[in-house]
Amino acid sequence: MALLIRNGNIITATENYIADIYCESETITRIGRDLDAPPGATVVDATGKYVFPGFIDPHVHIYLPFMGTLAKDDYISASKAALVGGTTTLMEMVCQAGSGQPLADGFEFWMKQAAGKSACDFTFHQGVTRYDKQVEGELREIVNAGVSSFKIFLAYKGAFGINDDELFNTLTLAKNLGVITTAHCENAELVARMQQQLIAAGKTGPEFHYTSRPPRVEAEGVSHLMAFAELTGAHTYLVHTSCQEALQEALAAKQRGINVWVETLIQYLLLDKTYAELPNFEAAKYIMSPPLREKSNQDVMWNALRQGFVSTLATDHAPFDFVGQKEMGRGDFTKIPNGIPSLEDRVNLYYTHGVAAGRMDLNTFVATASTNTAKIFGMFPRKGTIALGADADLVVYDPSYRGTISARTHQLNLDYSAFEGWEIKGRPNVVTVRGEVAARDGQFVGTIGRGQFVKREANH
Ligand code: URP
Ligand code: ZN
Ligand code: ZN
Numbered sequence: 125m126a127l128l129i130r131n132g133n134i135i136t137a138t139e140n141y142i143a144d145i146y147c148e149s150e151t152i153t154r155i156g157r158d159l160d161a162p163p164g165a166t167v168v169d170a171t172g173k174y175v176f177p178g179f180i181d182p183h184v185h186i187y188l189p190f191m192g193t194l195a196k197d198d199y200i201s202a203s204k205a206a207l208v209g210g211t212t213t214l215m216e217m218v219c220q221a222g223s224g225q226p227l228a229d230g231f232e233f234w235m236k237q238a239a240g241k242s243a244c245d246f247t248f249h250q251g252v253t254r255y256d257k258q259v260e261g262e263l264r265e266i267v268n269a270g271v272s273s274f275k276i277f278l279a280y281k282g283a284f285g286i287n288d289d290e291l292f293n294t295l296t297l298a299k300n301l302g303v304i305t306t307a308h309c310e311n312a313e314l315v316a317r318m319q320q321q322l323i324a325a326g327k328t329g330p331e332f333h334y335t336s337r338p339p340r341v342e343a344e345g346v347s348h349l350m351a352f353a354e355l356t357g358a359h360t361y362l363v364h365t366s367c368q369e370a371l372q373e374a375l376a377a378k379q380r381g382i383n384v385w386v387e388t389l390i391q392y393l394l395l396d397k398t399y400a401e402l403p404n405f406e407a408a409k410y411i412m413s414p415p416l417r418e419k420s421n422q423d424v425m426w427n428a429l430r431q432g433f434v435s436t437l438a439t440d441h442a443p444f445d446f447v448g449q450k451e452m453g454r455g456d457f458t459k460i461p462n463g464i465p466s467l468e469d470r471v472n473l474y475y476t477h478g479v480a481a482g483r484m485d486l487n488t489f490v491a492t493a494s495t496n497t498a499k500i501f502g503m504f505p506r507k508g509t510i511a512l513g514a515d516a517d518l519v520v521y522d523p524s525y526r527g528t529i530s531a532r533t534h535q536l537n538l539d540y541s542a543f544e545g546w547e548i549k550g551r552p553n554v555v556t557v558r559g560e561v562a563a564r565d566g567q568f569v570g571t572i573g574r575g576q577f578v579k580r581e582a583n584h
Pocket of ligand 1: 185308364411412413414440442462463464
């Protein structure tokens with residue numbers, strides 16, 4: 125299998141130059157001008173286009189039993205959507221709720237969901253939803269098997285959430301093993317009390333979801349985690365950071381010398397809380413946790429991405445249909461399955477509203493949507509860059525493309541898009557996974573099941 129991409133404008137997190145890229149046996153083997161291809165090689169003319177490293181989404185949910193239902197995508201629909209949108213590696217959470225089920229079973233189960241189905245590469249964060257000696261042993265084995273990050277929830281009391289004792293033990297083990305712990309930071313007790321008060325007062329509509337989880341609830345979650353990180357020395361990563369208050373707690377911790385990395389989501393950059401107040405229960409499409417915030421937070425997050433205070437841009441793709449799933453919360457907002465799916469559109473929306481709108485330079489765009497994730501989670505330089513020896517995960521990107529987003533044309537298995545009708549300026553022309561063309565001009569042309577599990581070494 126040989127692939128030659130000719131004359132593209134190659135963009136990495138640090139460079140910008142015109143060259144050809146030659147790939148053999150799944151790997152980039154030559155970069156230069158006027159390269160030759162052997163007969164039979166796939167040749168792509170990238171003149172006038174960018175060539176980016178494959179984008180990585182550090183936070184998706186595909187198999188997700190959650191809030192009394194099951195997320196709609198599987199690895200076939202999700203990986204097709206990812207690839208069409210330029211994402212070549214997915215990081216999903218193995219996060220079974222806190223029953224007595226061995227962790228190793230959960231890991232194997234999630235692996236079975238992906239292996240043989242995913243068309244793009246994938247890896248996992250291991251969810252820790254309880255802690256005892258048996259769990260500790262299983263976590264050690266899972267880390268040895270190549271999963272070098274944990275996922276914990278300070279939210280979702282009674283489901284995924286862990287208590288402070290479990291938090292301390294998890295971070296202590298993470299520190300000992302050199303793995304990073306990713307965390308959903310919202311104070312679960314505060315959320316539960318606010319929800320009870322609101323429902324008791326008859327405030328049951330989706331617009332009260334925000335009221336039950338104001339910015340201070342998230343900021344308290346961050347501050348709480350940072351105290352535990354400080355005392356254990358563990359390295360942590362804040363998923364879906366939505367607002368200035370939470371970011372400030374993270375930056376204060378960084379100033380104290382705590383090793384913490386921050387993720388935000390495309391939804392928080394582009395959607396604000398007024399979407400979650402739309403009439404006729406339309407708001408339910410926009411319910412996620414932490415909730416969409418006041419618009420003023422959007423500039424804060426764009427600035428933080430530009431300045432490096434926020435390292436990564438993810439989706440937290442959590443796909444639930446409007447009909448039959450989001451509708452479960454009619455009459456009680458606490459029962460609306462949380463999540464705003466956006467896996468297919470993350471890169472195009474980020475390019476459109478970041479690079480094309482003049483808000484972000486190309487290198488920062490690549491860094492935050494690919495390279496930084498690869499570095500933080502132990503995949504660099506195999507993933508996240510264009511270099512000799514790296515996997516040939518490449519996105520030939522056409523900045524002149526104009527189109528609109530619609531659930532009707534999505535690869536995702538969903539009945540709505542939160543971005544229905546939004547214009548995009550730019551789209552992947554060709555997307556490759558380890559040297560094989562997997563998407564062309566909005567169509568999936570790859571191979572179901574070709575995606576590989578990416579083993580990661582502990583690097584913290
Ligand atoms: O609303 C969200 N974020 N749904 C997915 C589950 C999670 O908290 O990541
Ligand atoms: Zn979360
Ligand atoms: Zn999530």
